[in-house]
Amino acid sequence: MTMKIEDKLFLDRFKVDEESHLKIIDGEKCKKCESQACLFLCPAYVYRPEGDRIAINHEGCLECGSCRIGCPDLNIEWKFPKGGYGISHKFG
Amino acid sequence: MNESYDVVIVGAGPAGISAACILADAGIKTMVIERGEYAGSKNTSGGVLYGYNLAQILPDFVARGCPIERNIVESRIWYLSKEAGLSIGYRDSIFANERKNNVFTVGRAKFDRWFAEQAKKKGALIVASTVVVDLLKDASGKVTGVVTNRQDGEVQAKVVLLADGVNSPLAAKTGFRPELKPEHVALAVKETIELPSEVIEQRFGVSAADGVTTEVLGEVTGGMDGVSIIYTNKNSISISVGANLAQFAKTKMKPYEMLEAYKLHPMVAPLIAGGKPIEYTAHWLAEGGFYTIPQLAGNGYLIAGDSAMLFNALHREGSNLAMASGKMAAEAIIAALKKNDVSKQSLSSYSKAMSESFVLKDMNKYRGFPGFLYNTHQLFDELPHVAQFAAREMLTVDGVTKKHKQKLIMDEVKKKIGLLNLAKIAWRGWRSVK
Ligand SMILES: Cc1cc2nc3c(=O)[nH]c(=O)nc-3n(C[C@H](O)[C@H](O)[C@H](O)COP(=O)(O)OP(=O)(O)OC[C@H]3O[C@@H](n4cnc5c(N)ncnc54)[C@H](O)[C@@H]3O)c2cc1C
Ligand code: SF4
Ligand code: SF4
Numbered sequence: 172m173t174m175k176i177e178d179k180l181f182l183d184r185f186k187v188d189e190e191s192h193l194k195i196i197d198g199e200k201c202k203k204c205e206s207q208a209c210l211f212l213c214p215a216y217v218y219r220p221e222g223d224r225i226a227i228n229h230e231g232c233l234e235c236g237s238c239r240i241g242c243p244d245l246n247i248e249w250k251f252p253k254g255g256y257g258i259s260h261k262f263g
Numbered sequence: 264m265n266e267s268y269d270v271v272i273v274g275a276g277p278a279g280i281s282a283a284c285i286l287a288d289a290g291i292k293t294m295v296i297e298r299g300e301y302a303g304s305k306n307t308s309g310g311v312l313y314g315y316n317l318a319q320i321l322p323d324f325v326a327r328g329c330p331i332e333r334n335i336v337e338s339r340i341w342y343l344s345k346e347a348g349l350s351i352g353y354r355d356s357i358f359a360n361e362r363k364n365n366v367f368t369v370g371r372a373k374f375d376r377w378f379a380e381q382a383k384k385k386g387a388l389i390v391a392s393t394v395v396v397d398l399l400k401d402a403s404g405k406v407t408g409v410v411t412n413r414q415d416g417e418v419q420a421k422v423v424l425l426a427d428g429v430n431s432p433l434a435a436k437t438g439f440r441p442e443l444k445p446e447h448v449a450l451a452v453k454e455t456i457e458l459p460s461e462v463i464e465q466r467f468g469v470s471a472a473d474g475v476t477t478e479v480l481g482e483v484t485g486g487m488d489g490v491s492i493i494y495t496n497k498n499s500i501s502i503s504v505g506a507n508l509a510q511f512a513k514t515k516m517k518p519y520e521m522l523e524a525y526k527l528h529p530m531v532a533p534l535i536a537g538g539k540p541i542e543y544t545a546h547w548l549a550e551g552g553f554y555t556i557p558q559l560a561g562n563g564y565l566i567a568g569d570s571a572m573l574f575n576a577l578h579r580e581g582s583n584l585a586m587a588s589g590k591m592a593a594e595a596i597i598a599a600l601k602k603n604d605v606s607k608q609s610l611s612s613y614s615k616a617m618s619e620s621f622v623l624k625d626m627n628k629y630r631g632f633p634g635f636l637y638n639t640h641q642l643f644d645e646l647p648h649v650a651q652f653a654a655r656e657m658l659t660v661d662g663v664t665k666k667h668k669q670k671l672i673m674d675e676v677k678k679k680i681g682l683l684n685l686a687k688i689a690w691r692g693w694r695s696v697k
Contacts, residue, residue, distance in 0.1 A: 236430035255392030263371030
């Protein structure tokens with residue numbers, strides 16, 4: 172009965188901003204990146220491999236900040252979503 | 264929004280709202296800016312709050328309708344191996360009676376929202392859906408207000424209180440606290456699992472208003488320095504598991520997979536069986552400890568709560584340190600405004616009050632503890648395994664003499680950890696909290 176990450180995110184309420192608050196600064200660095208830490212440590216599986224690049228599904232971001240400091244190259248430009256956008260906890 | 268306030272507070276969490284209540288009570292023109300669509304909408308925790316610290320801000324919090332989930336009458340600690348676990352607990356009827364609400368659970372989205380309502384009733388202005396993106400400074404570097412992401416979004420203030428929590432891109436940008444390193448935080452994921460209240464009462468053996476907290480250590484974090492919790496709410500159970508972010512990056516364990524494995528553990532599964540997950544959240548814990556606390560006051564600004572890395576990992580206390588620091592910051596601001604002097608020196612009465620209070624005294628006492636956990640992986644792999652081996656041997660009745668069982672256990676300890684190592688771990692652990 173294990174729950175997939177997609178199903179977990181489905182429980183949450185998001186107000187999605189079309190414009191992503193997350194951006195990879197230099198895609199070339201990702202190609203050479205050994206750890207690809209963003210793929211593993213993100214609790215919402217926002218970063219996904221797509222061919223030789225990393226795709227960002229910013230809609231499901233839980234705004235924890237882990238990718239910002241966890242990327243060994245600090246290669247992620249990270250902002251909070253605009254005020255009122257992003258996740259809204261119902262229970263917390 | 265081009266306005267001017269005595270005090271602007273960044274963040275409507277426990278630290279910011281506590282300060283806002285005290286300031287508003289003193290008649291000081293205060294604005295709290297919150298990025299979420301309401302206070303609490305971005306926040307999550309295990310859910311334990313401490314009545315003593317809340318009463319310091321709102322003595323009549325119960326009468327004001329504080330959204331308490333359950334009053335905690337029993338605290339359990341579990342030490343788990345992959346398929347088994349040791350459990351100790353302490354239940355005391357004093358916590359159901361005279362010391363009711365000493366510890367209770369809340370859902371932070373509901374609690375913070377209610378708490379902010381109280382500050383508003385006292386006269387503070389709460390502005391939601393607004394992100395503070397920078398600080399205003401004058402030529403001398405003194406903080407004179409904030410910049411928000413709204414149009415014309417500058418707000419002037421005599422003093423700015425930074426209560427924006429542990430994840431602070433603002434800190435990284437303005438330098439009031441260096442950007443955190445992965446080893447300074449734990450990443451926790453949490454699921455809230457809905458169950459009928461009677462089922463919760465039956466499974467935990469409590470009456471309708473009461474509840475149980477369980478703190479869990481051991482192999483559930485796969486050898487990483489981490490913890491998990493199981494807390495009871497009225498109609499739900501909070502279950503969370505977290506580990507040091509640097510170790511997540513190294514082990515490549517996925518947080519949500521760790522949570523799923525945890526939910527299947529034989530000690531955990533029966534408690535949540537039949538429950539319906541209703542929310543999934545993630546947040547950092549400010550686990551860096553005493554050495555990562557930044558300078559608490561500067562020219563025109565102060566820092567409180569998680570933003571100042573105030574978190575006691577051993578006792579799982581954060582919200583109370585946030586409330587206490589918010590209160591002390593507000594008191595220092597009141598004194599500084601009276602003197603019409605908001606220089607670093609004047610606001611440093613906050614740092615002094617903090618040093619003399621339980622907040623920094625406890626943080627200092629446990630300054631070695633985060634490092635101890637971080638560097639002692641045996642606590643999260645070999646030791647729980649050995650504990651399981653020992654308990655299994657002793658509890659299995661099979662005609663083997665107890666003396667021989669003791670020998671088997673000692674052999675296992677020697678093989679897995681080594682007696683000298685075990686003594687060293689005990690010694691370092693004791694030293695880190697003494
Ligand atoms: C999984 C987990 C379990 C925990 N369990 C417990 C527990 O059981 N008991 C306990 O005492 N503590 C617990 N803690 C710790 C506790 O949650 C924190 O210590 C506490 O929330 C700190 O309060 P704060 O006000 O400093 O920060 P926060 O509660 O984080 O509040 C900061 C606020 O600032 C807002 N904000 C941030 N940046 C900006 C910006 N730039 N502009 C506008 N608004 C902004 C945020 O949206 C947020 O509302 C737990 C933490 C976690 C993650
Ligand atoms: S960890 Fe950083 S550098 Fe590596 S793939 Fe991810 S974003 Fe790119
Ligand atoms: S902030 Fe957290 S949830 Fe969002 S993308 Fe980064 S790691 Fe994932």
